[in-house]
Amino acid sequence: MPQGPSGQKRPADSIGLAVMVGKIATGEIEDTRLTQPAKRASGIAGAKARQAKTSGEGRAEIAKAAAKARWK
Numbered sequence: 001m002p003q004g005p006s007g008q009k010r011p012a013d014s015i016g017l018a019v020m021v022g023k024i025a026t027g028e029i030e031d032t033r034l035t036q037p038a039k040r041a042s043g044i045a046g047a048k049a050r051q052a053k054t055s056g057e058g059r060a061e062i063a064k065a066a067a068k069a070r071w072k
Helices: 014-026 037-053 056-070
Strands: none
Touching: none
């Protein structure tokens, strides 16, 4: 069975996924996407700290490199 980014088990086929979505919608099972909200908060704090440290020119270079990679 495939695993999601946080290690949660996911159905391997589309029918199993549809059944799982239906169960989540009816409340039969609990949606476990954000089981570790502390990781997200830590990531946001790190992004803010990185932005504060980086100069405007540095941020522009990072943005240009990201755009170049996206449109490659």
